[in-house]
């Protein structure tokens with residue numbers, strides 16, 4: 001794939017020195033156009049943010065607003081909703097659907113869909129149950145087998161898609177049915193397999209929490225790493241003669257991040273604390289985000305999602321991108337299925353049922369990843385999964401049945417899709433499509 | 434092998450040929466878009482490719498660039514026979530292309546589009562700072578009027594998008610640059626700048642294939658003009674020895690017979706010998 005390592009800097013094609021360079025040399029290279037509306041310092045950062053919102057580049061704003069509203073409503077209806085105890089439960093419930101949604105985000109970035117993540121999560125859980133409990137394999141071997149199955153399924157989808165051009169919608173619809181069948185086949189006549197309560201897997205998913213000191217230390221570490229990378233970026237930009245955010249803006253952003261992390265950690269520490277499983281999910285979100293925004297692979301994913309033909313002509317190995325993304329999606333689905341089984345301490349025929357599928361897809365969309373491809377973020381899996389789980393958790397606290405939950409979730413999903421479509425239209429009108 | 438309706442000139446020595454096409458044919462269903470195209474492209478030379486709408490210019494460019502594969506015929510690059518199966522392979526050979534439809538990703542910003550498929554790295558991550566810095570450097574050399582390189586390409590004007598596509602083609606240190614109607618959407622200053630650029634590329638010893646409908650531009654920068662008509666070669670002219678009317682006649686086919694007769698006679702004379 002790599003074409004020229006060092007030969008990609010522009011050749012010096014100018015014979016005459018650019019005349020305007022002398023006059024505008026004091027301005028950073030990216031701020032010399034006089035049509036640019038000057039945005040400097042803190043007020044500039046705020047101004048840039050609001051103008052982006054107005055043009056329809058909403059990002060994660062709608063889902064954050066939605067989450068605040070949902071939490072406020074449930075808190076009013078039942079004062080134990082925002083209690084430490086319930087919020088710890090919420091983090092545990094969010095994890096598996098969130099991990100699966102992370103894979104959906106990747107597939108949506110390509111403008112494709114995977115309808116089979118529920119079945120894949122179920123079959124992976126069944127493989128763990130059968131090999132670990134019934135066959136007595138070491139747990140690590142069981143996990144590797146289940147996750148490898150997830151990888152293989154995605155590669156198979158990718159092969160069908162790239163070789164024969166079958167729409168992903170149809171491939172994964174077949175997968176939805178086929179892997180449900182495989183799950184039932186693997187489980188055999190037993191139907192339900194209980195995982196041993198004292199196994200490491202169940203312990204990790206239900207009883208493993210960070211100590212308060214460790215959680216705070218981790219927050220400090222993350223904030224420091226964020227500030228450092230921002231500051232390094234700033235120095236590099238300044239050294240390259242580009243505009244750079246002032247230190248005050250970096251400090252304010254780092255402080256904001258600290259607050260956003262410290263409040264939940266403090267609240268969760270009021271009960272059992274930050275769950276290891278939830279921390280794993282957060283780590284996967286951060287890793288996926290970095291992979292998508294900071295690597296050549298991620299850039300190629302966005303390019304393919306935006307314009308496949310342009311990506312192909314740019315020399316991107318489009319096939320490899322499809323294969324890797326489909327495989328990543330089903331791998332996340334397998335991991336999510338295993339985590340769900342571990343938390344519920346059992347694998348059954350209902351593992352990875354209809355709910356899981358729709359909740360994961362809805363999470364990605366509610367979180368702000370576009371259905372139209374080429375636009376989205378790994379964080380939408382986290383935010384969307386929190387919305388979905390908050391709804392089911394809150395309604396359960398109010399002892400309302402799944403009928404109400406389905407209706408409410410459907411309503412939220414429709415709102416999210418409408419916002420996506422409207423903001424796309426607005427972006428087109430504002431030239432940010 | 435080239436059909437040249439004029440006596441040999443200093444340009445015509447055949448030395449420094451980077452790219453040779455032999456008998457390239459391409460069909461789209463019932464449409465024979467290209468038929469037995471012969472062309473040679475030399476280092477340090479601007480070859481204009483002209484022809485009416487639908488003559489097959491873009492199809493030829495895309496075939497060379499690996500977007501389409503030819504049904505028939507062969508390609509020699511740098512003295513070696515090559516098969517270009519994909520755009521990536523063409524880029525690896527050193528063939529850069531500005532497509533007529535530009536082929537940009539609307540959802541990505543200018544920097545991402547410029548470096549698409551060959552991003553710069555630093556410590557395993559994309560080197561955004563260096564890419565942005567050199568993007569500005571390159572765009573300023575092209576006198577590009579682009580307010581910011583961090584806005585999505587969707588929000589640029591047609592000419593700005595074209596400038597981005599041209600800048601893109603120059604990043605990979607190519608040997609052959611193909612420009613499919615690069616000035617079609619450009620302003621007066623930017624057109625002049627692109628023509629200057631074409632001349633600078635020639636001075637640097639690159640081979641440039643320029644497609645344009647603007648005969649004044651073609652006569653101003655090209656060394657030779659290859660005419661396509663209805664998917665076939667219709668003569669190669671040396672600009673310094675040809676009047677514009679003759680080329681226009683070859684394009685429109687008004688003097689179809691004269692040109693093709695000569696061409697047919699010459700290729701028959703040369704055919705058995707080579």
Ligand SMILES: Nc1ncnc2c1ncn2[C@@H]1O[C@H](COP(=O)(O)OP(=O)(O)OP(=O)(O)O)[C@@H](O)[C@H]1O
Nearest residue numbers: 461464466484485486487488489490491492493533
């Ligand atoms: N993808 C395609 N599928 C079918 N036919 C095509 C395709 N691309 C081009 N053609 C046909 O091939 C012929 C040559 O088209 P081409 O685009 O190469 O013309 P051109 O010389 O570039 O014209 P213009 O000056 O209008 O750009 C046309 O008759 C066109 O209809």
Ligand SMILES: [Mg+2]
Nearest residue numbers: 490491492533
């Ligand atoms: Mg064309």
